[in-house]
Amino acid sequence: MSGGRWIDETLHPDIRLSLKADRILYEDGTGHHHLALFENRVFGKVLVLDGAIQVTSADEFAYHEMMAHVPILAHGAVRDVMIVGGGDGGLAEEVLKHPAVERLLQVEIDASVVDFARSHFGDFNAGIFDDPRFKVEIADGAAFVARTSQRFDVILVDSTDPQGPGAVLFTADFYRGLKRCLKPGGVVVTQSGVPFLQMAEFRSAMGNLASVFATAGCYLVTVPTYFGGQMALGWAHDGDAKALQPPAAVLARRAGNLHTRYYTPAVHRAAFALPRFIADALEVA
Ligand code: SAM
Numbered sequence: 001m002s003g004g005r006w007i008d009e010t011l012h013p014d015i016r017l018s019l020k021a022d023r024i025l026y027e028d029g030t031g032h033h034h035l036a037l038f039e040n041r042v043f044g045k046v047l048v049l050d051g052a053i054q055v056t057s058a059d060e061f062a063y064h065e066m067m068a069h070v071p072i073l074a075h076g077a078v079r080d081v082m083i084v085g086g087g088d089g090g091l092a093e094e095v096l097k098h099p100a101v102e103r104l105l106q107v108e109i110d111a112s113v114v115d116f117a118r119s120h121f122g123d124f125n126a127g128i129f130d131d132p133r134f135k136v137e138i139a140d141g142a143a144f145v146a147r148t149s150q151r152f153d154v155i156l157v158d159s160t161d162p163q164g165p166g167a168v169l170f171t172a173d174f175y176r177g178l179k180r181c182l183k184p185g186g187v188v189v190t191q192s193g194v195p196f197l198q199m200a201e202f203r204s205a206m207g208n209l210a211s212v213f214a215t216a217g218c219y220l221v222t223v224p225t226y227f228g229g230q231m232a233l234g235w236a237h238d239g240d241a242k243a244l245q246p247p248a249a250v251l252a253r254r255a256g257n258l259h260t261r262y263y264t265p266a267v268h269r270a271a272f273a274l275p276r277f278i279a280d281a282l283e284v285a
Contacts, residue, residue: 007038010051011161012197017053017227019046025120030112032165037116043225045120047088049113052161057123059224060090064124065263066221066271067233068094071154071187072101073254073268074244078153079103082181084141084169085191086158087113089125095156096131097258105152106136107144109165114138142168145177153183157190162201170201172208175236179212182237187244190234192218195278197228203281205234210282214238217282219271221262232278245272 005024009017021038025045028035033049040046044057068091072078079102081095087108095104108114114136117125128134137144141157155178160166168174169190178188190209195202209216213236220230235244251265274282 007036007046007048008051009048009053011053012228015197015228017225019043019053021046026116030110032110032112033160035112035116037120044123046225047113047116047121049110049160050164053225054113054160055088055090055117055121056225057121060088060121060124061260062221062262063223063226063231064090064094065260066219066267067091067156067158067189067191068097069255069258069260069263070219070233070244070268070271071156071189071235072098073251073265074246075153075185075187076246076250076254077185080150080152080154080183081105082107082150082152082155084145084155084157084159085109085166086156088117088121089114089128090121091156091158092128092134093125096128096134102133104131104134105150106134107139107141108136109138109140111138140165140168142171142174142177145174145181148181150181151183151186152181153186155181155186155188157188159191161193161198162205170205170208172211175208175212179238185237185239187235187237188213190236192232192234194226194228194231195281199281202232203284206282209234209236212236215241215243217241217272218274218278219244220274220278221271230275230278245269
């Protein structure tokens with residue numbers, strides 16, 4: 001334990017975000033990643049893998065709500081969901097808020113992330129581990145997708161950035177595997193970085209999605225710790241380009257009494273309005 005040490009996020013080569021660690025809870029290798037877990041007065045508990053912030057207790061709701069509720073409510077009849085990555089459990093918590101979801105399979109490469117999240121992020125993930133609909137498989141997501149015969153209505157790729165074990169989750173090969181795992185009418189949503197700071201990676205991932213699916217694009221969410229502007233969530237399916245943007249009244253009816261802090265039907269629809277530089281990047285991707 002130590003107090004008041006500054007910890008840098010080293011994800012970007014020319015710019016760093018520094019957070020003051022009031023208490024360091026863990027800092028070591030897991031076999032797959034270097035994992036740091038610490039407490040910060042603004043963000044609460046902060047999980048960092050290989051120098052990149054993954055999740056904080058204070059702002060996880062923004063990213064997880066938008067990643068789960070947009071495709072689930074747009075689809076309207078989701079029963080089977082797969083998460084690739086997402087070891088902190090925040091995304092699973094949002095998916096399991098939908099009573100119609102019958103089965104959630106999470107395929108996560110690093111058992112230590114799940115274990116640490118279970119012990120330290122109970123404020124948002126406590127309920128998932130006792131939910132009979134939820135199952136975790138410890139495996140590489142790309143290898144799992146290549147071999148499974150299971151099919152899903154929604155697949156969510158809550159990955160690390162495209163480096164280390166996460167790199168494979170941004171490739172066209174992986175997206176072809178996801179397409180094979182979708183039921184008819186199924187939707188994929190995938191973490192696609194912060195376009196302003198990660199334009200090359202964003203373009204590459206969007207180009208790969210568009211090369212595999214009939215329609216692909218992205219919608220946006222603002223997450224304070226993913227700094228540098230809005231974060232893009234890539235979406236893809238073989239349906240109509242507007243299928244993920246039903247009227248707000250339809251979304252509100254489907255949402256029922258879903259408890260959220262970021263997601264609303266109006267925010268859902270607005271998230272598909274793209275700033276020019278992001279729309280242009282999609283055109284050339
Ligand atoms: N929302 C976060 C972000 O945008 O940075 C991601 C959070 S989640 C903790 C990322 C998870 O992806 C990690 O737990 C990591 O172990 C997992 N992961 C990385 N590569 C993977 C792979 N090839 N297969 C399955 N899970 C993977």
